[in-house]
Amino acid sequence: MSCIEFTEPVVFAAQVASAFYDTGLLMVVKERYNVTSSNSSLTNSTDHGDNEQQTAVSDFLMIYSMISGFVPFLPAFFLARLGDKRNRKIPICVPLVGYMLSRLMLLFVILLQWSVKVMFGAAVVYGLFGGFSSYWAGVMALASAGSDETQRSIRLIRIELVYGIAGFIGSISSGHIFNMFLVSQHQGVMLVGISVFLYIFCWSYSISVLKVTSTESTPAILPHDQTAVNFGTTGPDNAPTVADGSSTSGTFDLISIVLLFAGAILYDVSVSGAMDILPSFVIKEPLSWGAEQIGYGNAAGFVIFITSFLGVYVFSKCLRDTTMIIIGMVSFGTGILVMAFVRKTYMFYIARALNLFALIPMPTIRSLLSKQVQGSSYGKMFILLQISFTIASVATSPIFTKIYQATLVCIVGYRTGRHGYTRLPSN
Template identity: 50%
Template sequence: MDQASRKSCPETGMMRTWIEPVVASAQVAASFYDAGLLLVVKNYYNLSSFSNHTNTSTPRGASEDAQQKAISNFYIIYNLVVGLTPLLSAYGLGWLSDRYNRKISICVPLLGYLLSRLLLLLKILLDWPVEVMYGAAALAGLSGGFTAFWSGVMALGSLSSSKGRRSVRLIIIDLILGLAGFCGSIASGHLFNLLRVGNRQGVVLAVSSVGCATFAFLYSLFVLKVPEPEVKPSKAFGVVDTVSGTIGTYRTLDPDHPEKRGGVVELPSLGKGEPRKAIIALLFAGAIIYDLAVVGTVDVMPLFVLREPLSWNHVQVGYGMAAGYTIFITSFLGVLVFSRCCRDTTMIMIGMVSFGAGSLLLTFVKETYMFYIARAVMLFALIPITTIRSALSKLIKGSSYGKVFVILQLALALTGVVTSTAFNEIYQLTMDKFTGFCFALSSFLAFLSIIPIGVVACKQGEIAEK
């Protein structure tokens, strides 16, 4: 498209900067892949335990426990590979995207995703051993994985939004991710049983995942454009260079609406000294501790719903995964409402309390309806990490978004690996005596993560008084 065409069709050029089609298609592919992998692994070890059960006089309960431990051990290794391999490439991709092209940290991980989805399809069609999926995890991780991909997405989202609207802009991207995940998860259980090849299930689901991943990769490579950062200087009003929400609301701090800022007392810049560094460190600490709680719950949950007392089938598994994605919708609505009257730190703490309370309820789940009640209580669980990213973007230069977001994502990935391994081991040790122990531990960590955010709120108050 030449320059004259761009001028005559500005909407087309603007639409090409939207990251949402990439996020939606990649997440549908991920939802299909995650559900397919869990059900394929379950069937694989179910056949193994069934074979052992017919050859021996092992009680059914003992056979189910052995299956649970086998699935748990598979995911311990799988999550280690997924979490550790991005450490080798993600920061480099973030550096390259900052220096050369923002699309690098998006296109390369999507290529790795596509290859891993292909391996799941080949595993089903060729009846390969389930251990081949460790190779799929390694391919995705060495390509940057979710760490590099989501950092690139957040960098593009930050560049295409003003400071006052950035939290809303980033939560909209999260909303698209959640809606896509919800639809993909709802469909996954039904697609899993379509068009069996022999006794192999999941062919249509795996093909659909490959198709969506292919679209995401090709769209990001040939259609997506890097947006120009919005620069709207105002001579009448100074720039508030601090964490959004320190004084007033997102509306009053919105640089696109200066007429609404008349009654707001402006703050001095944090500068480059200790206050800025301390706030960044505390935000990182809050994000990491909170992520420990989230990973601990999310990684144990699939195992929990497969065994008694819930004992879900493949359709119920898909619905359960879809329920988890509804928090993207409710968190989006929460940000829209809370951002008008709350500081960033207040919104973060609301989300942490929401997740902690929901995890505590999961501890005592005995029936399916109780599971969904606990999920409903987690309605604002997505707000903390997204709002922390937005707050960090206010404290750093735009040219450093890629590196800083990658560092945060790598920190979350590394702690996630440790948490996943630890919680899977804890689950194996406690599933007979107290199945919900891991959820209780996650609840404690979620409430613990409020402490560093509370300190940030206090520091913001001190800065506001000066």
């Protein structure tokens, strides 16, 4: 498929909007449940009240995440098929409508003082339009179709770089914008309003500016009458080398795809499980972050996109794709292990710094997968991968959340056993 595509403006603007929304949602949820916990008659100590708030916030985020992940299953797959058969803009444009509507609902929650549980409905609306699964799979399919195999890893990580820079800018400014409204009930109006406007821009750009030609069924690997691609082996120009002739090339490719899917899913479970807990962790003691610090913390996470891009750019000249994947996984594992012992803000940033190559595995795995299938199947391949991530995340998110909550209870019990409760003064 030949195409003229400039997806970077969409990726950039959409991620800035997403960073604004993430900070706004977290702060609104934190404030609403802080009011609830502080007014509760069961709150008889600072530790108990803080634990109650954290349980409520983490439960909310868990349910919201599960709805956002589960609902897009069928819509995302349907949109991916349409993208492969008709126009690759479809799985990008349609989810942007869901983004706009769901973010608009958060704006109403702030302005009209609706219950924060309305956002569960917003997650359903977001999912019915395909959600992130459809949007990101569409972006990856379009980028893969418009790039040469030898440069595909760099092309995909470049998209991730734009995503990361946008997230960094959005995150680092989101806390300041959130605090611009001095009236507490309306804090976040400007932040979420800008987010909605940016999604409108992305949708308008995708509809009127983004141009893609019709899809052709061109193979992305060597023709069937030639030898199979040797999985994981690359030449000096990072192009796949050719294995010795074999009559089982189809089976070999299938095994490669299964192994790539398994590795990607296991890694994604580890990353998403840890990242889902971080927002609840940073707003409680010992860090007790506010809106600006949350923005800085999120921005530190997006710096990883830049360092991972540089890593792929350098490593791809001398290392195999599989070696780069292992480097990225070790980087993430080391950083998240240090994160488990964070008690000061500076320690958080040290742990984040150790994750500098943590984004390398995913675009590299997507690049390897795209070399195993025909160009007309990119959409289906990437949406199956994205849906696999979602299923795994939905299944494991409650596990991570409940382990986190149980750990909080144990710590509170230990502290109160040593120091006893301090009752709050009555009104």
